[in-house]
Amino acid sequence: MPDPSTRSTEIAGTPLDPGELRQVDLYWRAANYLSAGQIYLLDNPLLREPLAPEHIKPRLLGHWGTTPGLNFVYAHLSRQVRRRGTEMMWIVGPGHGGPAAVATAWLDGTYSEIYPRVSRDAEGMRRLFRQFSFPGGVPSHAAPETPGSIHEGGELGYALSHAYGAAFDNPSLVVAAVVGDGEAETGPLAGSWSSTRFLDPVRDGAVLPILHLNGYKIAGPTVLARIPESDLVALLEGHGHRPYLVSGDDPETMHRQMAATLDTALDEIDAIRTRAREEGVTGPFRWPMIVLRSPKGWTGPAEVDGEPVAGTWRSHQVPLPGVRENADHLRQLEEWLRGYRPEELFDDDGRPRPEVVAQVPRGDRRISASPHANGGRLLTDLALPDFRDYAVDVPAPGADTAEPTRVLGGFLRDVITANPRTFRVMGPDETASNRLDAMFDATGRTWEAATLPTDRGLAPDGRVMEVLSEHLCQGWLEGYLLTGRHGLLNSYEAFVHIVDSMFNQHAKWLKVARTLPWRKPVASLNYLLSSHVWRQDHNGFSHQDPGFLDHVVNKKAEVVRVYLPPDANTLLSMADHCLRSRDYVNVIVSGKQPSLNLLPMDAAIEHCARGLGVLDWASSDEGGHPDVVLACAGDVPTLEALAAADLLRRHLPDLRVRLVNVVDLMRLQPDSEHPHGLSDRDYDALFTVDRPVVFAFHGYPALIHRLAYRRAGHANLHVRGYKEEGTTTTPFDMVMMNDLDRFHLVMDVIDRVPGLADRAADLRRHMEEERRRCRAHTREHGEDAPDIRDWTWPHRG
Incomplete structure (x- = not known):
């Protein structure tokens, strides 16, 4: 393990013996073949006959450019899991990298276990290819239908925050988060690098970011791929990482580099855990990460119609777009696919040959089968105190006042106490402002960075997570929920709009996941919106916007719920209900300023159960x-x-x-x-x-x-x-x-x-x-x- 004072560097070494090198390369080639086949082939999956136009899909959809790099990463991660027994899941950040996620799940056997019709043979391979981006089939990105995924690949920016959310309170887990270089230009991803300052090596798992620089977005270069290496290293070191560089295009050299680098990075993670857990060493720690430079469209066509493709933006989606109509494109596609030598990868029945999958872990250790990526398998009910015990006395309706969210804070304080490893509250620096500060009687704010004598209430094991980024709070919470835990996000009402798009993706994820019997229900995403439109007396017009409700109700009815409790007791009842629920997005809007106490607790419970009613009095x-x-x-x-x-x-x-x-x-x-x-x-x-x-x-x-x-x-x-x-x-x-x-x-x-x-x-x-x-x-x-x-x-x- 390198000395902690050394600068980031490439790792020299050749840990792969010839047999291991052949195994990892066979797996990579097989995954690449399956990925390209998903984009192009309707039939003839093993190329048992010359490729003809009728074997090609009528509509060519999907994204090749990032896929071979993802397959490369997965092959090496699987090898490490098999060798070490590491508990690992991965996050596929680069957009539409779905062909890779599906191909590797099929190779590992997970896909056929979940979808028996897509069997691990020639007919199953044909169905695997046919269904991809095809009517009645599966999306082109890592979607809820994809085993091993908790991350919707259709939108960029959230991979790293989801990964950290998954790692919190998962001390044995390593989350490999592949970050695309286009994705790295987004605001949510830029903020997510700060997550190192909230990760506790004693209580939490580890995140291994893999910044995959292939140089291009859909039509132009990416920023981090073009800045000087020294600037890139300094940037990542400033975020609390030790970056290790893997770069090139020669497969054998790259395999050796990646194997050595992963060995070093995972050894370093183990060493940090040992120092923190067994020796009592406190941080800050410099966590390893990998910068992987590989050509966009690696192993695909080098040139098409006289234009360079591999290593350029032209390989982003479908490198050979006219295969059905253009005989030269069809010839190039056949040469490309046969270049992977499928006869070495699959037997006569179309099954992966034993040496191809020799490095695949067994059972739930397979990355595509990780129970953390199907969090409902791990979910346990919250131990909830009786919310009635926190009731405000209402001797007569509307006679006196209470601060509803302050009352709720006492309830949440005791939820935290009763669930010290399965419940977190996240929000952008507004917990006390929203009158939820009773929680700080039981916990501190999560913090792993430097502290000053004037600081109060900061703790590595804090259950309240505050960072001035709604994107980061939302991403953390989504990752936390989708891996089997519970939580709540509190925000000023006007600024929750910042995560409109993230809410969209999560609601769509839940909508689809509910149709998949193998996806077990997860805890609901609960929003508490306070400091709302009508009581922004000191902040003014910029802080006055109730439109998140309009946005939420656009989503499918089976997923969204919106609650507007009128007083403290109804807020308590609704909060208890929401924390017990599964597979919803619950939005609660409640003020923090003194408001009338309207209903005694029994009446409040009845009123909430009905959802509306006449106030007879x-x-x-x-x-x-x-x-x-x-x-x-x-x-x-x-x-x-x-x-x-x-x-x-x-x-x-x-x-x-x-x-x-x-x-x-x-x-x-x-x-x-x-x-x-x-x-x-x-x-x-x-x-x-x-x-x-x-x-x-x-x-x-x-x-x-x-x-x-x-x-x-x-x-x-x-x-x-x-x-x-x-x-x-x-x-x-x-x-x-x-x-x-x-x-x-x-x-x-x-x-x-x-x-x-x-x-x-x-x-x-x-x-x-x-x-x-x-x-x-x-x-x-x-x-x-x-x-x-x-x-x-x-x-x-």
């Missing part, structure tokens, strides 16, 4: 048919709806008002559209078919219309919500700017209930005057009027 329809329905979803909209109901009760005592609170947003959809949806009969009984509905909503009003547009009473529905008006101002001025305030809700009722426009004209003018009064007060005093600021639900005798 705030209604005046006496169980009969109302004149108007005041609906609300979200804590601040509920406050304003209650205050509007109070005004109507005082000024229009004969008006029959029904107040409906919605906790589970998806209840508004028909039951034909969402599992949580209400039947038309139940919806109509609650909201009526012929009465005006004035709906005070947390987010953009159009979302409610989207969810309820098929309902019989939709024409009567009028929604108030956020309409892109905001600034640094008082809480009530903020709702007035968006016409969500109690006075505006009362005016909406007057305008929509037949006969009220004339009868309540004076009241409507009074409401307008009240709005002016409140605005003038804020402008003069810098705070809301006391009757607004201190309003509680009145309890009449």
